[in-house]
Amino acid sequence: MCRFRGSIMTEFTGGDVYQAEFDPKAFLEYFKFGEDTWRDDFLIFILKQYCKTFTSGGVKGDTLIDIGSGPTIYQLLSACESFKEIIASDYTDRNHWELEKWLKNEPGAFDWTPVVEYVCELEGNREKKTEKETKLRKTIKQVLKCDVHKSNPMHPIILPPADCLISSLCLEAACKDLNTYRNALKNISSLLKPGGHLVLSGDLGCSFFMVGPKRFSCLVLREEFLREVLSETGFIIQEFEILFRDDNFIDDSSDFSGMYFILARKEEAI
Numbered sequence: 001m002c003r004f005r006g007s008i009m010t011e012f013t014g015g016d017v018y019q020a021e022f023d024p025k026a027f028l029e030y031f032k033f034g035e036d037t038w039r040d041d042f043l044i045f046i047l048k049q050y051c052k053t054f055t056s057g058g059v060k061g062d063t064l065i066d067i068g069s070g071p072t073i074y075q076l077l078s079a080c081e082s083f084k085e086i087i088a089s090d091y092t093d094r095n096h097w098e099l100e101k102w103l104k105n106e107p108g109a110f111d112w113t114p115v116v117e118y119v120c121e122l123e124g125n126r127e128k129k130t131e132k133e134t135k136l137r138k139t140i141k142q143v144l145k146c147d148v149h150k151s152n153p154m155h156p157i158i159l160p161p162a163d164c165l166i167s168s169l170c171l172e173a174a175c176k177d178l179n180t181y182r183n184a185l186k187n188i189s190s191l192l193k194p195g196g197h198l199v200l201s202g203d204l205g206c207s208f209f210m211v212g213p214k215r216f217s218c219l220v221l222r223e224e225f226l227r228e229v230l231s232e233t234g235f236i237i238q239e240f241e242i243l244f245r246d247d248n249f250i251d252d253s254s255d256f257s258g259m260y261f262i263l264a265r266k267e268e269a270i
């Protein structure tokens with residue numbers, strides 16, 4: 001049973017709190033795959049969606065930008081098959097360092113083996129784990145500082161518009177209310193070419209999540225709002241999938257009610 005559900009308001013945890021208190025190592029505990037928790041359900045759901053999206057041939061191009069990558073790479077494992085270049089980004093220095101550690105294959109980097117092997121299996125084992133990791137490491141060309149609240153989130157760097165944006169669990173973590181979310185979505189959309197794809201995923205109905213002992217706030221999202229804000233921002237939704245949380249797996253680490261996966265296309269400029 002979740003004691004927190006609906007009972008405690010979490011004070012908004014903005015960029016400064018992420019910079020000071022978001023511990024990448026503690027966050028990566030959520031990605032220890034194979035422990036039969038709701039985290040496995042989430043990963044299986046999302047990895048299957050990514051596999052379908054990036055191997056079906058419809059979503060491909062030269063450049064993909066990942067917004068709010070955190071210290072994770074699971075979201076890019078299938079994408080590296082369809083894009084020549086990936087740019088990762090995040091707000092905090094410690095997430096950058098953690099990601100760089102994995103990119104350089106340094107001692108102490110998180111071991112993504114079970115996740116990578118699962119993706120290789122999903123993709124029909126056309127590649128082995130080591131080849132997949134090598135390909136992803138080669139494809140991620142940069143890790144940039146990003147703030148979704150800036151009109152150019154990569155300021156002061158000006159990037160050419162990308163063919164695809166991917167973002168997972170970031171906007172709901174970074175935004176304190178729905179209006180801020182609206183603006184943040186506009187800001188990241190400016191990094192995408194007209195006709196390009198947005199691959200957006202995250203939590204529904206979530207007000208907090210724990211990272212080690214630290215509680216982070218989350219903006220409660222509903223399907224209707226996501227549909228409305230995407231259409232308002234000039235996106236045509238091509239897929240909207242939801243995985244509702246199995247009540248048997250409710251614990252005190254987060255109160256989310258489900259996960260969403262969206263594939264949307266930015267309207268062509270008129």
Ligand SMILES: C[S@@+](CC[C@H](N)C(=O)[O-])C[C@H]1O[C@@H](n2cnc3c(N)ncnc32)[C@H](O)[C@@H]1O
Pocket residue numbers: 014015018022067068069070071072075090091092095146147148149167168169170173174
């Ligand atoms: C819950 S984590 C998600 C990380 C990763 N995308 C994933 O799917 O596991 C949220 C991420 O959003 C980043 N973040 C918070 N505020 C941000 C902002 N204003 N701009 C960009 N990223 C931000 C945090 O640093 C953190 O890495």
